[in-house]
Amino acid sequence: MLDPSPEDDGTSPTVSTPRFVGRDRELAALRGALARSPAIVLVEGEAGIGKSRLLREWSAAPDRRTALVSVCPPLRESLTLGPIVDAFHGIERPVPRLRLTELAGALRPLFPEWSSSLPPALPALDDAKAARHRLFRALDELLRALRVDVLVLEDAHWADEVTLEFLLFVISRQHSDGLSLVISYRPEEVDDGSLLLRLTSRLPAGVTQLRIALAPMRPDDTAVLVSSMLDGKPISQEFTTFMHDRTGGVPLAVEESVRLMCDRADLVFRDGQWVRLKLRELRVPPTVRDSTRERVSRLSPTAQQVLRAAATLAERSSPATIAMTAGLSPAACRGAITEAAGAGILDGDDRERWRFRHVLAATAVYEAIPLTDRRQFHLLAGRALEHLRPPPVARLAHHFREAGETRSWARYAEQGAELAMASGDHTKAVHLLVDLLSWAVLPPVDRARIARIAGVAALGRREPVDAVYHRVIRTLRSVLETPGLSARQQAEIRNPLGRLLITGGEARAALSELERAVADLDHDPVEAARAMTYLGWAYAGPWPASTHRRWLDRAAELTAQIDSPAQRLNLAGNRAAALLMLGEQEAWDVVADLPVDGTTAAERLDVARIHVNVGTGALIWGRYADAGQHLAVAMRLAEAEQASRLQHNVRLEQANLAWNTGRWDGLVETSAALADADRDRPAHYLGSIRLAARLAAAAGRRRAAEEQFRLVLEESARLGAADDTMEAAAALARLWLTDGNSRQALRITNEPMDTVLRKGIWVWATDLVPARIEALLAAGDLTAATRLVGRFARGLRGRTAPAPRAALTVCRALLLAAAGDHSRAATAYDRAARAWSTLPRPYDAMRARERQAEALLAQGRIEPGRELLAEQYEQLFRLGARGDADRVAQRLREHGAEVPRLWRGGRKGYGDQLSPRELDVVQLIVAGKTNREISRILAKSPATVDQQLRAAMRKLKVNSRTALAVKAVEAGVFAEEDSLDDAS
Missing domain, CATH: 1.25.40.10 (Tetratricopeptide repeat domain)
Structure with a gap:
């Protein structure tokens, strides 16, 4: 008979801290990634899955690199950059010994206790983004001065937005010896739009990237974990299955359940393994909350009071702070902390600050505090924290x-x-x-x-x-x-x-x-002038241009009285952009005096924003060279200040400039990228969609174009951006005019046209008025169309606005064509095409030439008309306006003309040169062979031979077989000595 085990007499087992179990592969991956710095490592997993334990194991390694470690608190109103600041409080190297530049003066608000060691405070910046960027640079300098290798941020799902922005900033500046980041978080608590998700996108070259997703433990690892807490002795298979099924393999739930069962004396050692008494009758608490509350209830009243105080404080706190919150003496508090730590509930750091080992346990204790008592705990916590x-x-x-x-x-x-x-x-x-x-x-x-x-x-x-x-x-x-x-x-x-x-x-x-x-x-003259300038912006509201202009003039009078050069610059730049939107010629005099750089970061950002707005105005006027110059200035400054949002603004306007000037290569991809980057900014997002809609319409993708232009029109109207409704309404009207639906075209342009008439801002009407004129003429209302053209002309007097003026020329040509004066209409369309080309705006120039060709055909000048149509077909096709090219091709066929065969992808064509197959056909034509003979010799169908023959005739610009033979001989296209002639 075997001697009974000492545990068999009902003695409770001794509970130890669990071993590090089941994460060796993840630990090796973490170490490997950090050995290839700079690196960014994301450790993700649900609460209690072992993220913190993994990081503790890594940090305990003797060869660990210099690291700063911090944990984000579970408070919505957490201190801005609090986790980063908290990490610096753990440094050992004295700040006075660091060689910091004047930039470090920006750190004074975050580290007042270092004031005597930091450079003087920097002047305040009016621009919050500039202030934030300066602060990020200062923090980055401090990290590098401290020679920090790794910055660890735990529970990043609770991080404030600025902390995450700082991490993005650090990653963007990485180089070969840069700082590595280790970040742990719960993916289920991270919103889709969180900056946390951008940390591993668009990384600089050379940055090692690793994502460690911790999964629940397998049953065998669960058994090892439980065993490691129970003297290392094995546990029964039934106990293993029970623990894994009830805890889901979450390490914290396993650990807390084992502690609770030991407290209850639920475990006994039999036959060389740990088993649980009454396995079926007694159930393990289904949640950590239940187990934590029961464990807490077994502690002394003083320890329970300390735990309630620690749960209220929520963050690591000193014994003195906990004592004041708990209403205990320091000695009693220390004893209670020791008791709670011995029970495995509280965890201390090397600075003797304490908190719950896991936030779930803290939440369980906090939620158990009666509501009437919570207020007192928070009051005492506040009074305690006031001493810090x-x-x-x-x-x-x-x-x-x-x-x-x-x-x-x-x-x-x-x-x-x-x-x-x-x-x-x-x-x-x-x-x-x-x-x-x-x-x-x-x-x-x-x-x-x-x-x-x-x-x-x-x-x-x-x-x-x-x-x-x-x-x-x-x-x-x-x-x-x-x-x-x-x-x-x-x-x-x-x-x-x-x-x-x-x-x-x-x-x-x-x-x-x-x-x-x-x-x-x-x-406050500055704010008054700023408000007046906003009232001077014409894109919204019912006021006519004259009212907006009066507000801008009043703002200018106030601006002259302001002493601050920076404020005067801001107001003058905004006024210039507002005047451009009004279509006021005077705007360009104001623009001429604008600087192209600034002396401070805030000034440079302000100058960049001003030039973006001016570039936008120049696009509306059709002054594309000016637009390019102003956008280039804006991009240079935005890149210098790493202002990513401002760079997106510039890229959108540069894409608009590329569209207008006919540089369409890559614009489809650009519009998609811009839309993706600007989804959280409605106006800019709609600008990206408008660009995509233009490209879809030109490519002949009717349904996509209509849906996108409708979105732009409806959302711009909802946002009050009246100027942005003009092009969308005009584009939709053109689509419906193609269907012969003049009534719908008139309806869609009614409200935008009323806006132009009411406000009197005709530089907005470049796209709208020609579409409206076409709709009126299609509806048979020549009188209204003539009247509208007259108002358009009067509205543009005295303004160097090339795009609206070119549109006016198109409108006059439309009237001439509608009146049956096709000769003068052709001349007017020619003038319009030349005007568009001068800007340059080639797409509109091609469409004007297409109309000119139609006017020539209407006069009976068939050959010149067909030639001009054929030219436009090829130019539209090569530009990327395949939908327009197909329309022109159809007109060519209707007039009995050959449609040039152009490359649509796949094997590339030969342009105006004869392809090898066409050369074969021409050589046989020169040899006097018929099409049927050529078909037999070349083993091709008669239709293929006919097609290649016609292509060769078009390229050599002849219209008969005889002329083709003569032209081919003159061009040196002869059959070789071993010609195909012999093949017959």
């Missing part, structure tokens, strides 16, 4: 909010918003302030001030129209209804509100808010 330097303002705002302490909440929310905006995280600032305005009862003066700051913060966001945008709009409108606000306070809220409404497409409401704001902005 620097104070964690975002966390303080969170705790005092939950505690119902409005005054403290408001103070820290404003400070947090200010810090977030200084770091470029305007979305975080908006969240903090809008929450405050939505839920706190504040005095009117405080509501007005906070609302103004929230509006300004919202203007700096990069996601113009989303749920946050709509919440800001509702909040600002609600604040405006607060009793007791002064006219000045209302104006300071209406000003950003109006500009936000423009972004959201509420044009009329925007103009109303801005107009009401301007009357009470006398105390």
